[in-house]
Amino acid sequence: MGKGLLIKASALVSAYFELGRKESDIDPLNIEVFTLKGANALGTNFMLPFQNQYNTWANDSSYSSADLVATENQTKVTITPTRDAIGHRANIPFTIILDKGETYSLRASSLLAANHLCGSLVSSNKPIAVTLLEDSMQPENPWASGIDMAGDQLVPVTSIGTEYIVATRPDFEYGERGRIFILTTQPNTNISIFDGGNIAMTLNALNSGVTTNYLQPAMSKSSYIKSNRPIYVFQITGTPWGELGGALVPPLNCLGSDAVSVVRSTKKGFSLIIVAKTKILDSFLVNGVPNHTFLSRRDFTEVTTTPAGEGYSVACKSYNIVDFPVAAPIQISNGYDGEGYFHLGVTEAEGLTFSLGYFSNFSRCEVDSTILSIGKKPDNLDQVGLAIYPNPATSHFSLLRISESKKYKMIISNCHGQPLIERSIEDSSQVVNVEHLPKGFYKVEIIDEQGETRIQKLILE
Numbered sequence: 001m002g003k004g005l006l007i008k009a010s011a012l013v014s015a016y017f018e019l020g021r022k023e024s025d026i027d028p029l030n031i032e033v034f035t036l037k038g039a040n041a042l043g044t045n046f047m048l049p050f051q052n053q054y055n056t057w058a059n060d061s062s063y064s065s066a067d068l069v070a071t072e073n074q075t076k077v078t079i080t081p082t083r084d085a086i087g088h089r090a091n092i093p094f095t096i097i098l099d100k101g102e103t104y105s106l107r108a109s110s111l112l113a114a115n116h117l118c119g120s121l122v123s124s125n126k127p128i129a130v131t132l133l134e135d136s137m138q139p140e141n142p143w144a145s146g147i148d149m150a151g152d153q154l155v156p157v158t159s160i161g162t163e164y165i166v167a168t169r170p171d172f173e174y175g176e177r178g179r180i181f182i183l184t185t186q187p188n189t190n191i192s193i194f195d196g197g198n199i200a201m202t203l204n205a206l207n208s209g210v211t212t213n214y215l216q217p218a219m220s221k222s223s224y225i226k227s228n229r230p231i232y233v234f235q236i237t238g239t240p241w242g243e244l245g246g247a248l249v250p251p252l253n254c255l256g257s258d259a260v261s262v263v264r265s266t267k268k269g270f271s272l273i274i275v276a277k278t279k280i281l282d283s284f285l286v287n288g289v290p291n292h293t294f295l296s297r298r299d300f301t302e303v304t305t306t307p308a309g310e311g312y313s314v315a316c317k318s319y320n321i322v323d324f325p326v327a328a329p330i331q332i333s334n335g336y337d338g339e340g341y342f343h344l345g346v347t348e349a350e351g352l353t354f355s356l357g358y359f360s361n362f363s364r365c366e367v368d369s370t371i372l373s374i375g376k377k378p379d380n381l382d383q384v385g386l387a388i389y390p391n392p393a394t395s396h397f398s399l400l401r402i403s404e405s406k407k408y409k410m411i412i413s414n415c416h417g418q419p420l421i422e423r424s425i426e427d428s429s430q431v432v433n434v435e436h437l438p439k440g441f442y443k444v445e446i447i448d449e450q451g452e453t454r455i456q457k458l459i460l461e
Contacts, residue, residue, distance in 0.1 A: 033357035043156020070098035119209030139242025150246030161251025198302035273345035395435035
């Protein structure tokens with residue numbers, strides 16, 4: 001269907017879609033927040049991190065689904081569902097053709113959580129965006145009456161990571177505790193989950209597409225997740241009445257944003273979740289000025305187990321209508337000397353509704369210190385016959401003066417070492433299209449006919 005929406009702005013904006021609201025709603029029920037991730041949501045390879053805990057409601061308009069939208073004409077999309085989908089059998093790939101703005105909804109054929117499409121593959125020849133929806137989930141507590149939706153816009157496998165901190169909501173001791181769903185994207189993935197400084201779970205997944213379902217302890221402030229290969233992490237939590245919400249969790253290796261604008265859209269209970277390096281906690285600004293009543297170091301709890309040499313803290317703080325008015329945008333920023341990056345999430349919860357979303361830059365990846373040590377690392381990258389222009393680049397760049405050999409192989413990998421573009425070239429120069437890749441740092445590797453390897457860093461902005 002032609003349901004795709006294109007949103008363009010003349011400056012950077014924060015945007016989210018609120019599903020379930022009617023225009024006349026003053027006190028809406030069963031809404032969910034889907035944060036829009038802009039160009040960072042676009043990609044050509046996705047895996048679907050569906051949950052496998054909550055059954056969906058037995059109603060004709062209720063589905064567990066993934067909605068795809070094309071950004072260019074004649075986009076070829078191949079989908080491999082891991083379970084039976086409506087109109088398609090499990091593990092049998094099928095292909096559809098979409099023009100710009102056209103959408104396709106992949107829907108589970110079963111209401112049972114165990115038969116949802118966890119780990120299904122979606123690939124395309126041109127950039128697409130994918131939104132995951134669980135509508136509507138039934139709570140696991142038999143006495144809870146709530147039925148609610150959860151979901152989020154996804155990022156491609158090129159923008160996921162290996163380390164995550166998953167915070168719990170402020171009234172974590174009540175109701176549906178946080179559940180974390182971890183999806184492996186590569187074989188032989190080792191996962192460790194820490195709570196309170198102790199290892200709570202370890203897993204070795206021999207295959208890709210394995211979903212791990214982890215229930216956070218009742219009094220947990222946050223959980224730290226570490227893996228040896230890139231994973232998706234999706235969080236679902238809710239209210240004491242069984243109302244649920246969910247969001248894709250941003251990885252630690254993507255530093256996040258140094259400024260986020262958010263708006264409270266209803267009078268329901270409203271909270272901010274912030275994950276940040278401990279060293280920047282005194283540098284937060286609210287609408288451009290320090291405001292320690294609104295947000296201060298006292299609101300944070302340090303995570304006891306985090307990456308070596310890096311201390312992280314989390315804040316989960318609720319705000320009343322006076323402190324954070326309805327329809328009054330507030331900007332949270334951090335001015336810590338070029339390193340003030342953080343992840344920010346919002347929850348809205350009261351009575352018969354709960355929603356969760358993270359407003360964070362999902363592709364501001366740090367460069368892995370080992371990214372330039374693969375192959376033959378020259379002493380001076382600018383004088384080895386490999387030139388990239390322009391660098392930083394936006395949508396295209398040129399490779400110039402590769403070597404005396406005209407034949408060579410080019411590999412572009414992301415900061416996790418995943419190869420994204422690979423091709424053989426028979427020319428002394430080449431224009432490379434990278435407009436489908438998210439902003440961030442990449443490795444460009446050139447291998448000539450003699451096997452000599454030259455490596456240079458590429459920045460896309």
